Amino acid sequence: MDVEKFDMTNYLSVLPMFSNLTKPERENISQDCALRRLSRGEMVFRAGEQCEEFHVIVTGQVKLYVASSSGQEKIVELIGPGQSFAEAMMFLNKPHMLNAQTLTDTMLMSVSKQAVFGEIERDPRFSMHMLAGISRRLHGLLRDVEGYALHSGMQRLIGYLLRDLDDEITDDMGTITVSLPVSKATIASRLSLTPEYFSRVLHELEAERLIEIDKREIRILDVRRLASYGCH
Structure with a gap:
């Protein structure tokens, strides 16, 4: 510009x-x-x-x-x-x-x-x-x-990923892609998490088939399941 x-x-x-x-x-x-x-x-x-x-x-x-x-x-x-x-x-x-x-x-x-x-x-x-x-x-x-x-660290991270959805979560939502605007370490600091814990939680969510990670692109595969996962 x-x-x-x-x-x-x-x-x-x-x-x-x-x-x-x-x-x-x-x-x-x-x-x-x-x-x-x-x-x-x-x-x-x-x-x-x-x-x-x-x-x-x-x-x-x-x-x-x-x-x-x-x-x-x-x-x-x-x-x-x-x-x-x-x-x-x-x-x-x-x-x-x-x-x-x-x-x-x-x-x-x-x-x-x-x-x-x-x-x-x-x-x-x-x-x-x-x-x-x-x-x-x-x-x-x-x-x-x-x-x-x-809230636990898990809940804070999930809340960050779903921050733009508010209360609009429905059963018929398909895959949603979230682009991290800055590095994972920066977001971790914003959420009062260590970078190591932040990465560990992301990989746990990926192992549960709730998300897919592609560098700074996070694809949410099941929005409703992800929203309730951190409450367990």
Whole structure:
């Protein structure tokens, strides 16, 4: 995607928090937005740096993580195209608590604090869209905490594979293919599992003829059986 030809005003229109704004309003905000390309492995920001903007991923993927003094990482969230991050710290006026690093070549749109606060002052309804986005992230994190506390590693992995199906599981579902967006080790960290345990569970599910593994492609052979397998 060509950065110079990218229509920032038009892209804002497809993002929930900006979709209700008029075109002139989006044009005004886009003047305080910056578009940049980052290579795989580049840092978007580090914990401790001041937060002066939030970010929306146009293409690519970013991991949010904490790192211990020994260098070990715990991935808190994986962010993909159309998703935003760092809004909460911007409102708190505090330094970043997490690190953000690209997992692939990524195009980011960064929206300045000045643009956001200016729009809220002009139209307080805009703050409701921002709050909705932050609330969705909080709900997701709370769901993760519940999973870590109440569900086994097997259940968490199965839940991840079936995450896009919600409650739509039916008996007549055929084979469904899930493409892992990042490495198995990265997903394992996201689920608070060791890479070794993650691989062991995948191979157990494959031995049970519930899935087939082809590198990052996971073919789910029996959705209903897989959904109930982790409950045993």
